[in-house]
Amino acid sequence: MTTDTDTAEAPTTDRGSSQPSDFAVLSRRISAAGLLGRRPGYYILRFGLVGLAYLGGLAGFLALGDSWWQLLLAAGFAVLFGQVALLAHDLAHRQVFRGRKATEPVGMLVGNLGIGLSYGWWMDKHTRHHANPNHEELDPDVSPEILVWSTEQAHGARGITRWIGRWEAFLFFPLLTLEGLNLHVSSLRALANPKLKRxxxxxxxxxxxxxxxxxxLFLVLSPGKAVLFLVIHQALWGVYMGAIFAPNHKGMPTLTGNKRPDFLRRQVLTSRNVRGGFCTDIALGGLNYQIEHHLFPSMPTPNLRKAQPIVRDYCAELGVSYTETSLFESYRQALSHMHAVGAPLRAEARANKA
Structure with a gap:
């Protein structure tokens, strides 16, 4: 099980040529702008604020005691867990520290201890996603386990996936309420894999x-309130995580087989940026600059906004499509794509009833 999230192929020359690759030219421009350097001050501030919010939430939980107001705190913790997960994401990409000696222990403290998410399991999964985004055979994020992402996957779907596929656009956000539970279960299941480091x-x-x-939960709250807190917290955390990641690739072109574009086009054409200001940057943890993040995974989050005009202008020079939408338009595109993918399954169901 690999645990290096910067292993995605980034060739420096065009295949079969001594000419620098399109990505290499872009990389030199980004490097010349000084955007690949670390930002320790930013991460000290960000870790400090999230850490204080976490400790404040725990203190508030103990101070409120067995109160119905705890259910509002459960919603707050859902957002807080999402922000902690985004910190684990930046750690995994070595945006915070350069080496593994510092990155891995801090990553496990933040991920495993902080929110119950296996750092090693998620790193392996995310590495494979970055290497081959939206590749139906190679990207685990578009594997047809519950949802289908192309008509080919829809035709091959069986069982519950086939039934859900008919109406997955309507079921997508309701299903996200189970994503928090799925992350915990997947993390525990990963412990059985001997390839998982440490x-x-x-x-x-x-x-x-x-x-x-x-x-x-059960020491501070009555059993009924404890169960409600757990359900609200985990459900809203799952929705928040899905809302962060869904705009990035869902509804963008998918790839199959060995015919893949070069590194730059593979990353740009399968990714979508989300327009917005400071609040969008905070809510999505910088992943609204998904194209820049996929091209330069180790670039610190605050530098992504600065890299955007360089990347966008260079894509225009090359004639490479650069997709950027509003947040709600990104959801509309993703859900419209999912509804179109399920059309053959709905047509088959209607034919069987006829």
């Missing part, structure tokens, strides 16, 4: 998080 440490930290989480 799996005993990961298991210890995951167990500490889950045990502490459940114990806190």
């Amino acid at each position: 799996r005993w440490l990961e298991g210890l930290l995951l167990t500490a998080h889950l045990a502490g989480y459940v114990a806190a």
Whole structure:
């Protein structure tokens, strides 16, 4: 199980030529602008603010006691868990520290202990996504496990996936309420994989998080309130995580087989940026600059906005389509694509009833 999120192919020359690749030319422009350097001050501030919010939330939880106001705090913790997950994401891409010695232990503290998400499992999954975004056979984020992402996947769907595929555009956000649970279950299942590095440490930290989480709920709250807190928190966290990641690639072109464009086009043509200001940057953790992030995964989050005009102008020079929409338009495009993908399944269901 690989755990290096910067292993996506980024050739420096065109295949079979001594000429620099399109990506290499862009990379030189980005480097000349000084956008690949670390931003320690930014991350000290960001980690500090999120850490204070986390500790403040825990203090507020204990201070409120067995109160119905805790359900509002559950919603707040859903957003907070999403922000912690975004920090784990930046750590995994080595945006914070240069080497593994600092990155991995901090990543496990933030991911495993902080929110109950296996850092090693997620790194492996995300690495494969970055190497081949929206590739139906190689990107785990578009594998047809529950949802289908192309008409070919729809035709091959079986069982519950085939039924959900008919109406997945309508079911997408309701299904996201289960994503928090899915992340915990997938993290625990990954511990059985002997290829997972430091799996005993990961298991210890995951167990500490889950045990502490459940114990806190049922020691402070009545059983009914504890269950409601857990459901609201995990459901809204799942929706928030899905809302962060859905605009990035859903509804963009998918790839199959060995015929793939070069690195730059593979990353740009399958990704979508989201327009917005400071609030969008905070809510989406900088992933609204998805194209720039996929081209330069280790670029610190605050530099992505500065890199955008360079990347956008260079794509215009090359005649490469650069997609950028509003947040709600990105959801509309993603859901419209999902509804179109399910059309053959709906037509088949109608024919069977006739």
